[in-house]
Amino acid sequence: MGRLLGHNDPGTTLRYAQHAEFEAERAAAAIGAVLRGEADMTGVRLAVARARRLKPSASEYSVHDRAVPFLSVRVHPTGTKTWTCAFGERKVSLGRVDLVPAEDARRETLRLQIDGAEPAREVPTCFEFALGVWRGSWVDRCKPTTVRGRGHVLKARLLPEFGPLRLDRITRQAVQHWFEEYSGTAPGGANSALRLLRQSLKFAMERDLIASNPAASVLPNRRPRLSRFLSRDEIRRLHHALDRHAEGRRGAQADIIRLLLLTGCRKSECSDLRQPKYCRRAPNHE
Numbered sequence: 001m002g003r004l005l006g007h008n009d010p011g012t013t014l015r016y017a018q019h020a021e022f023e024a025e026r027a028a029a030a031i032g033a034v035l036r037g038e039a040d041m042t043g044v045r046l047a048v049a050r051a052r053r054l055k056p057s058a059s060e061y062s063v064h065d066r067a068v069p070f071l072s073v074r075v076h077p078t079g080t081k082t083w084t085c086a087f088g089e090r091k092v093s094l095g096r097v098d099l100v101p102a103e104d105a106r107r108e109t110l111r112l113q114i115d116g117a118e119p120a121r122e123v124p125t126c127f128e129f130a131l132g133v134w135r136g137s138w139v140d141r142c143k144p145t146t147v148r149g150r151g152h153v154l155k156a157r158l159l160p161e162f163g164p165l166r167l168d169r170i171t172r173q174a175v176q177h178w179f180e181e182y183s184g185t186a187p188g189g190a191n192s193a194l195r196l197l198r199q200s201l202k203f204a205m206e207r208d209l210i211a212s213n214p215a216a217s218v219l220p221n222r223r224p225r226l227s228r229f230l231s232r233d234e235i236r237r238l239h240h241a242l243d244r245h246a247e248g249r250r251g252a253q254a255d256i257i258r259l260l261l262l263t264g265c266r267k268s269e270c271s272d273l274r275q276p277k278y279c280r281r282a283p284n285h286e
Contacts, residue, residue, distance in 0.1 A: 062075070071109040082208055162178075172214040
């Protein structure tokens with residue numbers, strides 16, 4: 001045992017053995033007390049009320065329970081909080097804090113440690129998830145144009161590739177292969193579709209349907225930086241060119257370009273302007 005611990009001192013080896021035996025006895029006593037319902041759950045760190053008060057940060061973090069070894073609350077940057085059990089080298093989700101009582105999470109953690117069997121869970125296909133709970137989470141909050149745009153990307157790009165797969169069967173390699181093929185014909189469209197896929201899988205991860213996001217580490221295509229601005233001389237020449245068309249059949253287009261230049265609006269915002277909506281008559285003071 002001394003060689004395993006990296007030393008040959010018999011006294012140190014004995015102390016390590018005594019400490020290990022003490023920890024094993026304490027863990028066994030805690031397991032028995034919780035399973036019999038006799039454990040004192042007052043004053044522990046992870047009461048439900050305290051777990052719910054944990055604040056999200058820029059990155060994910062975990063807070064461990066004092067009463068039961070291997071149990072912790074994982075806090076996502078979005079504010080979602082889940083009970084997590086350390087199961088071997090993996091972490092198993094036991095459900096969201098607002099849905100699973102602390103006592104149930106502790107008992108399930110101890111059961112997993114004793115039985116050594118991870119609980120089975122039902123994972124939906126990408127098709128069921130994307131058009132079901134994930135779409136329902138944003139469809140009422142987005143503009144109609146956004147809903148149509150996301151729907152088109154889902155039906156034309158994501159669901160034909162990943163729809164039949166269970167969420168936990170989508171791998172990084174599959175996402176990378178799909179993205180590279182799409183990027184060969186439409187780099188910008190591939191970036192938009194990858195962004196939507198990331199959002200959906202992140203939502204699935206926060207709902208404990210998958211352990212990690214396979215699209216998170218796939219790098220998007222680089223886009224050229226548009227940092228070119230017109231000089232004063234170029235702006236003056238542009239106005240002269242627009243003046244030449246102001247009275248002709250292209251007068252409306254000239255006005256739109258001038259409005260773009262003065263306001264920084266999008267092209268569609270300028271072309272869709274309607275006088276009754278944005279222009280008011282001057283008040284009559286007669």
